[in-house]
Amino acid sequence: EGRRLALLANAPTRTRDGLDIRLLANAESPADVALARSRGADGVGLYRTEFLFLRHKDLPTEDEQFIAYRDLVLGMGGLPVTIRTLDLGADKADAAGLVMQGEENPALGVRGVRLSLRYPAVFSTQIRAILRAACYGPVRVLVPMVTQPDELIAVRTLFKLARQELKRENIDLPEKLPLGAMIEVPAAAINVRALIEHADFLAIGTNDLAQYVLAADRGNDALDNIYTPLQPALLRLLSHVISAGRRAKKPVSLCGEIGGDVNFTALLLALGLNEFSMHPSQILQVRDRLATLHRADLRRHAPALLRAHTHEEVAATLNAILGNTV
Ligand code: PEP
Numbered sequence: 001e002g003r004r005l006a007l008l009a010n011a012p013t014r015t016r017d018g019l020d021i022r023l024l025a026n027a028e029s030p031a032d033v034a035l036a037r038s039r040g041a042d043g044v045g046l047y048r049t050e051f052l053f054l055r056h057k058d059l060p061t062e063d064e065q066f067i068a069y070r071d072l073v074l075g076m077g078g079l080p081v082t083i084r085t086l087d088l089g090a091d092k093a094d095a096a097g098l099v100m101q102g103e104e105n106p107a108l109g110v111r112g113v114r115l116s117l118r119y120p121a122v123f124s125t126q127i128r129a130i131l132r133a134a135c136y137g138p139v140r141v142l143v144p145m146v147t148q149p150d151e152l153i154a155v156r157t158l159f160k161l162a163r164q165e166l167k168r169e170n171i172d173l174p175e176k177l178p179l180g181a182m183i184e185v186p187a188a189a190i191n192v193r194a195l196i197e198h199a200d201f202l203a204i205g206t207n208d209l210a211q212y213v214l215a216a217d218r219g220n221d222a223l224d225n226i227y228t229p230l231q232p233a234l235l236r237l238l239s240h241v242i243s244a245g246r247r248a249k250k251p252v253s254l255c256g257e258i259g260g261d262v263n264f265t266a267l268l269l270a271l272g273l274n275e276f277s278m279h280p281s282q283i284l285q286v287r288d289r290l291a292t293l294h295r296a297d298l299r300r301h302a303p304a305l306l307r308a309h310t311h312e313e314v315a316a317t318l319n320a321i322l323g324n325t326v
């Protein structure tokens with residue numbers, strides 16, 4: 001089985017009915033990048049930069065960040081790389097001392113882009129490092145925990161200012177740098193049409209989106225019967241966001257844990273997803289599963305999946321679909 005899967009490292013990712021799917025890697029270390037290359041990833045769909053901040057006691061300097069991002073870009077050999085801006089707060093520890101102290105509900109507090117925008121000087125250091133690294137290959141920037149358009153607008157303004165600064169310093173700049181929003185706050189998913197006007201692409205973060213939609217801590221095992229990706233409310237949001245992306249002709253990927261779990265591959269295909277981002281160790285399994293699935297058949301079953309009232313009903317519907325027709 002291992003050897004059969006290994007042969008898929010250089011194979012295209014295609015459904016049984018011939019649709020090409022993009023498989024991207026979630027990465028946070030050079031080892032992840034090497035693994036992503038060896039498994040034939042189409043790029044990096046989520047580079048979690050907070051890990052750079054957690055390794056240091058002090059904030060990483062612009063040059064330290066630049067070198068990490070540049071090496072990531074070079075390591076992917078010309079494939080697209082999606083760098084997520086700092087996502088500290090909530091369950092993510094804080095070595096750098098940036099996170100607000102004494103918040104009663106840190107998961108609902110100043111985290112992700114909310115925190116970055118409170119510290120424009122720190123944020124601009126990251127932004128300058130990303131702009132410099134983007135001269136070495138195709139880079140996209142992804143903003144975490146977006147709730148409303150003004151956050152994306154503020155980030156764009158900081159990028160513009162950093163460009164002007166770097167230009168004055170005669171430092172090379174990339175021509176374009178697509179800016180995308182993570183969809184992981186329910187309001188962002190429900191009102192996605194407002195965000196998509198200001199975003200070049202979207203990446204759905206189902207780990208947090210499920211947590212916030214279900215009011216169930218993503219790390220609390222006692223809530224397993226609630227915190228499941230099969231929840232109808234979550235599926236309707238995924239479908240809504242994926243359709244909005246298609247209508248606006250903007251790419252939508254999904255980078256939560258379920259993207260790399262073959263138990264959910266058919267479901268996500270049924271909802272219309274065609275870009276998956278996952279830990280690179282999952283890529284071969286997902287590629288293998290996709291080759292067995294008939295995308296057009298699954299798409300026809302999307303309404304039935306979305307009509308289910310409970311997560312048990314979704315599971316039963318999915319099993320019936322997979323058992324009967326695919
Ligand atoms: C998510 O929330 O689904 C996600 C991909 O981001 P993280 O797990 O880093 O919060």
Ligand code: MG
Nearest residue numbers: 184205207208
């Ligand atoms: Mg998240």
